[in-house]
Structures are given as C-alpha cells and as structure tokens.
Amino acid sequence: PIQPKTPCLKFHFVKLESDKYVVIIYIKNDSFAPYTHIENENSFKMFKRSGNGKKTMTYTELKNMFNNSLSLDKEIYQYRTERINYYKNQSELEKEMYEPFLMFHIIPETFLDSSYNQNMFILEKLKGNSFSYMFSSFACATSSMPCVDGLRYIPYDTQKYKTECYINNNGIIECFYPLINGIRGDNPRFPYRSLWDEIETTYREYTKLFQNFNNEGRIFLCISIIGCKGVTIPNKYDLFYEPVKIDRNMIVCPPVCIENPNDDNEKELIIKKLHIEYLLSIGAKYDEELTNFINEAMN
16 A cells, blocks of 8 residues: 555574574665655545654655655756767768767666666676577677676677767667668658567566666666657558648657566556657558557557
C-alpha cells in the first residue's frame, strides 16, 4: 500500500551470541518523496522520519517534497538537451551545424547518484566484451574505447558512417545516428521504420545484458530527432493525399518509463508505448503498426 514504488531496500542480518539477530536495513535515498501509505481509497497518511519514530507531515513540508520530486524529470530533460546541443554545435562548418540526427537514450533513475556508478571498461572485460552487440544495429564496431564517461563505440566503417554510441559509468546508454545521408535530395523521406528497428534492437540487447546490472530503480527510454522539419514520412497513400511531413526541427519525445526492469511483461508493454510515442511524434498517421496499436488498445 505504499506509493510510489518503494526505493531500493537491502537487508543484512548479524547473528548475536544470544542466537538473536540484529537486522540492518539500508534504504536508498531518491528523488521521489513523499511516499504515501494508503489504507483504502478514503484513508491515507503521509509521514516523515523523526528520530526513532515518525510524524505526520505538515502541508508546507508536503508541498516542498512534491516540488522536489519533479527534479528528476527536469534533470533528464536537461541532460538530453545538453547532449543534443553537443552534437548540433560540434561541426566546424556552419552549414552542417544543424545536420539532422536521431538520438536514443536509456537512462536509469539512479544516474545522478555517483554511488551507483560502475567502471564500464572493467565490467565489459568481466562480461567478455559482450556489450558491443547492443550497438550492432547502429553500425558500430565490436570493440570499444575507454573514455572519461565510460565506453565509446565508433562505426566499423568511419568513411561511410558517423554513428557514435556510449555506455556511461553512470548507467546511461546513448546512441547517436546522423541522418544527412538518408534524407538528402529534392524530396527527402524519413526512414522511420529502419530507424525503429535499430532502436528496438538496442533496447532488447540492453534488457538482456543489463538485467542484473541496474535492477534497483526505474529506467527511462528517450528518443530525440533533430533537424528534420519538412521531411516526408513515407506511406502508401502518398499518391492520393498530401504527404505527411515532420512539423518541427527539434523533437524531444516524452520519456517512457520501465517501473520494474525485472518484469518481462512490462518490458514488452513499454517497447510498444515507446513505439507509439515515436510514431506520433513524427506524424506517422498512416503507419500500420500505429493502427494495430490503436485497435489493440480499443479492444
């Protein structure tokens, strides 16, 4: 009856000479207070810790906690914006400064807490260099290079591709995919189906490789599409209706959240939700997958 989901709890038992035990409970700090104890629909209370006991919270304390609980959403958005700006501004040629690209992030809710950090270079060695397969769909090489943030993967053909993928020590997965070669010409068309295949492949590899790595909190899946305003979304009705085009240059899709990373059913549901957010954000009105999702939800 506690909402939202309780934070990470760890127990350690110390046996005494009297055959009794001391139980040490470790409760991980997070950004989602206050937690509510709900007895039924009409009865719930909110408490705060006070010494060895608890006290009912005042209105002011409750308001301040709710305001603080919004900070994670802001931090995730700020992080995504910083990474978007990094790629937008790294080109030396002004005409390429807003080169179109797609970014896919997998962000654990613990990314701000350095106590969760792990050295990804060492972790990859212990796992037998198995991380690289997560980025095969983004045309990245099977070998990684250590960097200040963790591990960096570059294209296996640097002349043909400019993709970059990262596994950061704080648990964040980042995939950067430039789109300039795919949407050139007088009638540029957005390859949204093939891009989705790349995103889904990375997601599924992540859930297999990191299933036991970060299972103590929620995980946020984020898609960003930059510099594609006016690009056509291909569909089979182009000959009969005005083609659908992307309406803006900066699309930052709302994060989709996995509440329980160990729940296989939830992970399948979440990938569908992410797919829907992706299709709606680019205006893929006539996509068959979107139609199937809508019919499934209505039934």
